[in-house]
Amino acid sequence: MKKLVALLLVLAVTFSFIACGEQTETEAPSGGTNGDEIVVGFIGSMTGDDEIYGYVSWGAITMAVDRINEAGGVAGRQVVLKQYDDRADGVEAVNCARKAILNDGCVAIITSSSSAGLISINSVLEEYKVPCIAYAIGSELVTQTEEGETRPYMFRVNTTASQCTTVIGQYAAEVMGLKTAAIFYDITRTDGADGVEYFTKGFEEKGGSVVQVEAYKSGDVDFHAQLSALKANGGFEAIYSAAKYIELGMVINQMKEIGLETQMIGDRSWMMLDLFEVVGDNLEGAVFPSDIDFNDEKYADFNNEFQELWDVHPGVAVGTDAYCIQDACMILWNAIEKVAEAGEEITGENIRDSIEANSQNVECFTDTITIDPQTHNVRRSMGIFEIQNQNFVQIDSYDVTFG
Secondary structure: OHHHHHHHHHHHHHOOOOOOOOOOOOOOOOOOOOOOEEEEEEEEOOOOOOHHHHHHHHHHHHHHHHHHHHOOOEOOEEEEEEEEEOOOOHHHHHHHHHHHHHHOOOOEEEEOOOHHHHHHHHHHHHHHOOOEEEOOOOOHHHOEOOOOOEOOOEEEOOOOHHHHHHHHHHHHHHOOOOOEEEEEEEOOOHHHHHHHHHHHHHHHHOOOEEEEEEEEOOOOOOOHHHHHHHHHHOOOOEEEEOOOHHHHHHHHHHHHHHOOOOEEEOOHHHOOOOHHHHHOOOOOOOEEEEOOOOOOHHHHHHHHHHHHHHOOOOOOOOOOHHHHHHHHHHHHHHHHHHHHHOOOOOOHHHHHHHHHHHOOOEEOOOOEEEEOOOOOOEEOEEEEEEEOOOOEEEEEEEEOOOO
16 A cells, blocks of 8 residues: 555656536537647546546556657657546546547547446547547446447447456356356446356356355445355355455455355456455465456566656556556557548547547557457457466466457
């Protein structure tokens, strides 16, 4: 936790934050503040309970913009980055999107907003024809409506909840050979409900059976009743949980207290260095999926640069966000370059069309990425990791299909 406090202090001093209050609605600008700039908006939770996600992402995206500008910009133009704080609130996210487009002339938005925020801003994106790329949200409803229609201006570069959680369910049954599993989930979070649905789907597709489900609520600190119920049943070989790292620490430690020993299977949110500060060695042998292995040597320079700038490793507390935002930027730069090469005006609508048409097999920061033009979801490799000696070790790899 000391590392998080240090990061927040450094970034609070370094960055000036922009509030998203009442906006004057004018005609949306056609592109940038002038002909020599491309204005891009970043919407994140810069204050509130999720501020660490916004801070780390802001640090990472400023690095990406500085890098491209030093290389000559995008399509010969410098990128101007604007920041907006949505406080993880859906209404505030809409205010931020309107300010970005109407007041500041942003032709594209990159965001780590909450699921509610991302779903809410789609109406604004569609009204003013400005694309948005999400890089850290798994909810299916971000890119798809409840009726299954693709949201035309929203894209993502990270795997969906159904992609990664179905895969770990399949892996548990097919590769690990597990026949029975229980699920312990947060009933108040969408990723908790997604975990129940998609882990069950993947596990049972490959012959496994989910035999017990127990739930808790965000903010709970005592899990003894639910864990005791699981122990009393005992008819399972593993427990799947998407608990976030602080709650996960309490869950795992209380499991040890009551003598509940079983294989643990987790969620991609487990890929964060601070995990071991709360679980110690109590998660040895646990298995989980992740889009990215931030221990890979190819990230050494990035990790070192981030550490030098912000005095913290980019993988603390927010996991892979700092890496995925690099992918989002590279997808956007590629799309804008293609617009310019076609001799078209760099507008939000043209960038949207270009993302859809030109985001196949793009060499990005973490992987070769394809965005399905039909669903706006991603195709990329995904690793299966095991916790060994308080470290993340990749033991397998899957190619995630469109979904």
